[in-house]
Amino acid sequence: MDSKVLLLMCLPAVAFFVVFNYAPLPGIWIAFTNFNYRDGIFGSPFVGLQNFEFLIRSGQLWLLTRNTILYNLAFIVLGNILQISLAIMLNEIRMKYFKKVAQTLMFLPYFISVVLIGVIAFNLLNYDTGALNALIVQTGGDPIKIYSIAGAWPFIIVLVHLWQSTGYGSIVYFAAIMGIDKSLFEAAAIDGASAWQRIRYIILPSLKPTFIILLLFSLGGIMHGNFGLFWNLVGNNATLYQTTDIIETAVYRMVMSQNNFTTSTAVGLYQSIFGFTLVMLANWFVRRMNKDYALF
């Protein structure tokens, strides 16, 4: 069978991924060298695992891994609870117009740029003119230097993430609820089921497959952080690193402000291998549950 035209139609996309995703792969070698510009990637002296040793001994790798995973766990657990609750409540809304306006407002944070989220945080939290401090002063308190309290930021970052993604994330669960056979609800009503029983015995069980699959895939991605969000909220604020630095922000800073290509490549490689293993595991689990939902 002749597939020449179809192959040609794929060519631009294939070329794109070759140039921007496959061609940089040999550059991973930098992780095992003492890279310098003059000698290039393969001319620079080979140092074995020295870059990784440094990362482990300094404790940085552990800190970054811990922060990345803990933030993602908080996002996954709280995010799913809120998304499911919101979807159930949206399903109770009968006024069409009300639902439409509410959804429009709730999806909005997902579509603005992360830079604007940084502006919003600045507006709310800065020491001199922040809306939050203005409120505290008005009610007779002393202003707080939020940008130097490391302990506050896990809460702020999780809150901002939930603000940004709960509305949009609830769509998948809402669609699943809409797909439930209506006769189930009728039968339940006829049998005198309470509102709670309806949620407990009809809605939650029918959301279970969606939930488990989304959960597995988000666990597969647990080594990858939301760079834009963290960077625009925290940026180069070193006092907060202990509680806010994730793999992506550390790598970006190493490349951009320290021109450190060796350590950043080593961290990146560690993240890719760890992340790849997790996705494979997640996919294996999904495949065992329901073949149709497996990625490959």
Next chain:
Amino acid sequence: MHSSETAAPAAVEVAAVVTGERSSPLQTRPRTIKLSTGDYVLRGISYVTVSLFALFCALPFVLIISASLSSESAVVRDGFGLLPRGFTLTAYEYIFKAPRQIIGSYVVTVTMTTVGTAIGLFVIAMTGFALYRKDFRFRNYISFFIYFTTLFSAGLAPTFLWVARDLGLRGSYLAVFLQLLMTPWLIILMKNFMRTVPYEIIESGKVDGAGDFRIFSQLTLPMMKPALATIGLFLALGYWNEWYLSSLYLGSSVEFKPLQYHLYNLINTANALRNSVAGSNVSITDLPSNTLKMASAVVATGPILLLYPFVQKYFVTGITVGAVKG
């Protein structure tokens, strides 16, 4: 239990009479279920919670707009508030008095967004079409080739060195423009959308002797409007919100930065604000720097927010279609 079964049809009639509707039984059926106290409580809680959450989502936007309309002295004295403090348009006047920077940024971003979305959409649609064709021999290989890039990547540093140094794209808009053309996820999304086109259409085209490209451009594409709208919007949003690649590859080497990167600089660099408004002849102390940041945020975000209510439904389609496997 039996009594409520017989009561139900009567309730339909009552409901129809009361509302004066002649709707189909399917639509009226849910209304016939008699609500218990628990149902009313749940419904009440739902209305209140959803309202509060929607307000919570909208609140920061009100804060930014109010702050942009406040007077600098009032903000320095009392801080930002939910309502404008000492209403004034000064910050906007500053932006539009010397609009060179912001207009330049707009031109860069609008050009990238329109051209990039058009090209990206065409390439993604072609690829999605080919990968959807069951008779395409390399279908599985190419799918995996594209998908693999999401599983394992070289990471930031090697990619940066490759694009900036070996491809020589440092300081070039192309570094930003090209890398945003497509993502594996959008190609998978397109392939999923293709399933809505009946395969018989393709078969009939083949019977009539049309080539593969003609089947794509004249038979399939016209049926793919919702898919093109959805994927086009994700592409456009990617270009419009772009700041990350600009920070890596453009830095300060271009005069006109893409809009969001321009905003990023205004917020994070002390001098950027002064340079952006009236050249260096304005003293930094005279600048309404706090309100100016907020007004710039409004100007940089504005158009996408105005467009948003009209395109919202396509985002919903995107996530529901994209949630199935690739």
